[in-house]
Amino acid sequence: MGGSATLWAEHAVGREEDHGAGDRPGAWAINVLGPMEAWRAGRAVVLPPRRRGLLALLALRAGGLVTAGQLVDGLWGEDAPPTAVRTLHAHIAKLGAALAESGGGRLIRRRDPGYVLDAGAVAVDRDRFEDLARSGLRHCAEGRYAEAVRSFGGGLALWRGRALSDCPVRDWAALEADYLEELRLQAYEGLFAARLATGAHDTVAGEIERLVAEHPLRERLWELLIVALQVSGRSGDALGRYRQARRTLVDELGVEPGEGLRHVEAGVLQGIAEPRRLLRLVPAAAPGAAGPLTLPQEISTLVGREADIERTRHLLDASRLVTLTGPGGCGKTRLAIAAARAAAGFAEVAFADLAAVHDEDGIADTIAAATLTHARPGARVLDQVAGRISCDRLLIVMDNCEHLAGACARIARELLTRCPQLKILATSQEALRLPGEAVHAVSGLGVPVPERVRTAADLAGHDAVVLLAERAGIGEIGALSPEDARAAAAICARCDGLPLAIELAAARARLLTLPEIARRLRDPYTILADGPGGSRPQHRALRATVEWSFHLLTAEERSALTRFSILGGAFTLETAAAVHPDAPILGTLSRLVDKSLLKALRTPSGTRYQLLETIRGYALEQLAARPAEHAWARRAHAAHYLRCAEEVESGLQGPGLGALMAEVAEHHEDLRAAMTWLIGDDPESALRLAAALWRYHYLRGRYGEGRDWLRAALAAAPPGTSPRVLAGAHWSAARLASLECDYREAEALARAAMELYEGEGDGPGVARSQALLGAICRELGDYRQAIGLSRRSLAAAERRGDTWAVGHTLQMLGFACWLSGDFAGAARFSGRAAELFGPIGDRERLAWCRLDLGAAALYTGRTETASRHLTQALQAFLEVRFKEGVAWAENLLALVDLGHGRRREALRRLATSLRLHHELGDRWRQAGVLDALARTVALLGDGGFAAELLGAAGHIRAAIATPVPSCERPAHAETEKLVRAMVGSAAYEEAYALGPHLDIEDVRRRIAAPLGPVPSGAR
CATH class of the missing domain: 3.40.50.300 (P-loop containing nucleotide triphosphate hydrolases)
Structure with a gap:
């Protein structure tokens, strides 16, 4: 509808000639209804794209606080770089300077935790448009249609194209542009209705026709078109258009025309030519004129109750x-x-x-x-x-x-x-x-867990999805694509299963796809903005509903609720007390539960409390509007989670590992929020938190996230930071870097950690760094150096009597030994380590010992012993949900299967191992698995594919500068010889060269084709 705005220029009223600046000399005008424009005193201010988008974001909420997080989301969306906040502040500074150069003082002001555009100094065309559109609706309700035409026309004349069409905005801002486009369409509909009511129907049919062609699923436009044709004496055309509208709605949405269209059709059949009767345009009833209330008649079905x-x-x-x-x-x-x-x-x-x-x-x-x-x-x-x-x-x-x-x-x-x-x-x-x-x-409707939804079949039995499908006009839930099924689950979960929120989200399905709605629901008050027209005031929008609840609270309850809003998931009584120590916490929690604003959850580890996401978003907004209290609550929150992280760090290497990992995982979002806050507020504490969580990230397979946290904290560390804290952060970053095969960075960080530990006279720290450098050397194939460094670390651990460190270093020695081909040494070292870890109760390290013993047995031909040790290791790794361990165990058990001729079983295990190592980012081990896959595929008769797999493994090793491990070299050489013999040297070289172009999904698909579905392995 890009060119349609010019149709209504003759109806514009009060449009300022100085680009919306009004009659204030020197005032600023910012126009967002089309390409973004900034004007001052009649002169345009030219800005580069990113700053133009930034000014547009602030203008969309002129006078209101826009948090730094919202600005980051609006500019970059889900693709925000790690340095986004720092870049944002730089853009703000440059934008402020550019605006100041044009005169008029300071337009953008800092207000924690974000920025505000001075509404008193700026006129935004969006505000003028909304005022005129509201006036038009009011005039229509009062039966003053000529005034309505002028108001709607004036508002539409402000448009110059699609809102923010030249601004690279994302997330909520893109949604805001969609919202403005929806208002624009509603204004057109109001204008057409008002023009028909005034008798100006001679040209309106053609104008409506153009909009119907652009928006064929808007029933109101069809109604207006049919009425325009009817009152022009074209009844046959009117009925033809009704049939076309019905066919379009049935074909595209699977729904029959609504009540409005059916009413218009009935009027045409009856020969009614009065537009006000056809469109049911009657003045609003005077307040209090309604009769006594009766039990209301429902106009839509009740789902799932x-x-x-x-x-x-x-x-x-x-x-x-x-x-x-x-x-x-x-x-x-x-x-x-x-x-x-x-x-x-x-x-x-x-x-x-x-x-x-x-x-x-x-x-x-x-x-x-x-x-x-x-x-x-x-x-x-x-x-x-x-x-x-x-x-x-x-x-x-x-x-x-x-x-x-x-x-x-x-x-x-x-x-x-x-x-x-x-x-x-x-x-x-x-x-x-x-x-x-x-x-x-009364709780929300049943909601699927988004993480468990892979296809539409996983949505079965959940009433929230049924409601979403019905209100959004989705014909058959079972026919949804996997992407749409996952989006439907995410929408229902983000709406907490609340029917009102789901219906508001469903209403957006006319404008957005399900994945688009799901992505934009991070700011529910933007997308869930408009309720059903006939609903009561507190039900017309999600925000109004939450405000209704919020204002019924006492001041103390409001304060508690806003502070609880910074807690990301279910929280304990102790956590609640940490962020709200000002009142007896149990009584406060009890009252909020009684008032349905907080859920009390019974879990195996005790009672947890949780805010509905819809309520949490509003409460967090209220807290952000009070910067001092917001900062205090964030500090208290971060301090609490730092204490918790440091307390559980040692527990992640002892008994009860699985339960403790699950508990830490429950608080993942809170830990992330604490980390984000501390980087800007207390960088040294950020280093402590990131370092304390390295083992959690290791066990969860979140190497990249752990590195990002540590990298950001190290970058923010100021001069004077404690050397011990810096050393711990460097060591943790080195460990995670080594797991992602970034050996150069890992070695540099490990040596920096060792120097810091040496400077502090910290013997255990030096020994830990030596052990880590040994692990890096092991993967680079320098086994002599790896074993030498580990022996030095072992001696230091034995001197200080640290049983766990002794056991850990013995196990690492065992690992290095069997990779180097010293299988007797591996059995000796890892056997001693297992004896130490048994009484300690560290199941993860004990499982590694079992894996080492299994590998030593495998490579010395004792396959039954190997199978026993490796199966025990796999079971333990599965119980603590440790991806790396599962991947290793599946890899080695596949070699056992291969030795017994169970090639198809080996193939399935290797497919699982490859997927898990790929998810972890462990390229070193992916290369070993690809070699084993090549051998298995060759034995199954596909020499060409085997050569490609060998090429893929060789490419990985060249990229990370690692050799084939010593223990795997005989099998690797034998596989290469076998494949060359199968396909010939020339074909082998040709297929080998294709290997670097293989991707993980292609490999898994080609493996799965002759086998059927590849099992998913550990979840």
Whole structure:
């Protein structure tokens, strides 16, 4: 619809000639409705693309705080580099300087944790457009259609193309542009309707036709087109367009036309030519003109609440007061209406919507209207209600009691006492706390775990997905692609299974794909912005629903909730106390649970508490608006997680490893948040945290993430940082670098750590560094140096009596020995290590000893012994979910299978090992697995593919400068000889040269083809 805006220039009113700057001399104008423009005093300010985009982001929220994180997301999205925040600050400084050069003072101000564009000095065309669009809607509602035409036309004349069309913005800002485009379409629809209502239908049909062609799934545009044709005397064309609209909707969305289109069709068939009747354009009713409330008629189906309806019915059979509790947006009202319809034994059902009521008198008046009680002047309303219903078998639904819970409780108590046949079904975010009250907590709909969804079949049985599919017009859930299935699961999880949030997300399916909605749901208040037109004020948007709940809290409860918002996942009582030490924490948590703003989760390790993501996002925004408190809470949060990380570091090499790893993993997002904060606030503590977590990243297979944390912390370390802290960080970074086969960096970091330890006289640190340098030498094939360094480290550990360090160094010696071909030495060293680790209870290191013993047995022909040791190692590695160990064990067990002629079993194991090593980024071991795969494939008869696999392994080793391990050289030479004999030297060289171009998925596909599905291995 790029050129359509010019159609309405003649309707524009009040458009300023100085590019939106208004009549303030020298004022700034920033225009985002098209290519981004910045003007001052009638002169354009030219900016490079990134700074132009940055200014656009600030202009979208002029006058409001835009956090640094939001600016990073808006500029880079998910592709943000590690230096994004630092780069952002540099761009801000340069942008501020460029704007200052144009005069007018300082437009951008720092306000932790972000920046604010001075709204008093800037006119943004987006704001003018929204004001005019709102005026147009108001004029239409009041029946003043000529004024509506001028307002809508004036707003549309501000557009110069697609919003932010030349700005490289991402994430929420791209969504904001989509939102503006949606408002633009709504303004066109309002303008067309108003023009038809004024009788100006001579040219409007052709103009609508152009927009229908661009947006064929917007039913309102079809309605307007059909009406324009009808009032122009073209009834046949109007009916033809209805049939075309229906066919388009059925073919594209699988849905029949909605009520509006059906109403227009009926009007055409009846020969109605009055546009206001066809479009049902009537002035809004005056406040208070509506009749008494009755049980509302639902216009959409209720999904996934059958068990809740039945439960509520049973409670109503047994109790006179039943309260449905739950967070805003969970569907309490819909459930109450459905349960009231299903309830048996009532002569009447009355529905009292208390959302807009402000006091006890208002409650009484609303109930009187719902029960058709005609109150007499001068008499107490509640007395008249009680007299009216006295002994009737009546059910009153009191909806939305939370903001007047005490008053609702008093009125409910009085009515129940005076009316023996009366029952009340209340909805509230907290119970009314009356004697005999039955409470049913309404939770979100069932949600799949996104990480476990691989295909549409994994969505089965989850009501949240059913609701999303129905509201988004998805015909068959089972037909979704894997990408869409994963996106649907992510959307439902991000919406916490709340029906309101899911319906708002589904409404975006007209504009966005499911993956696009899922990506943009990181800022739910942007995408979940517009509720159903007929819904009540607190239900019109997710943000309004959360605000409704938030403002019902006491000041102390609001403070607690905002501080809890910085906690990323489920948290303990101790964690809550760390960020909110100002009040008795148990009582505060209890009240927030009672008010449905916090979930209490029972876990094997004790009670955990968790905020719904929808509530957490709003609370975090409130905290960010108070910079001092936000900074204090972040520091307390980071300090707490630093203490926790340093306390568990040693525990990750002892008994209970699996449970401890799972517990640390639960807090991964909080650890990440603490790390991000500390890098900017306390770099030395950031170094401590990153170093304390190196073993966690190692065991979880997150080598790259651990390195990123350490790299960022080391870069931020100021002069005067403790040498011991620096040494620990260098050593940890070296260890993770070696695991990713970045040997040059690993060696440099390890030597830097050793120098720092030597400077501090830290013998254990020096010994650890020597052992690490030995491990690096081992993978580079320098076994003499590796064993020599490990022996020196062993001697130091034995001198100080450190049993674990002795065992660890013995195991590393055993590892180096069997790789070098010294299988007797491997059995001796790793056997001694196993004797030490058994009493200590370090299952991960004990499993490594088993693996070393298995390898020594394998290479000396004792395959039964090898199989026993390796199977024990694999089981232990699986139990602690240690990817590297699983990958190694599968690799060596495949060689056992190969020795027994079980080639297909070997192939499956090697496929699993290759996948896991690839996920870890361990290229050194990938090369060894590719060699073994080549041998297996050759034995299965595919010499060409075997040569390609050997070429891939050779390419990896050349890239990381490592040789074939000594123990594998005989098999490698034999495989090469076998393959050459199979295909001939020329064909071998040709296929070998293709090896570097193989990718992991291609290898796995070609392996899987003759075997069927390749098992996934460790999860």
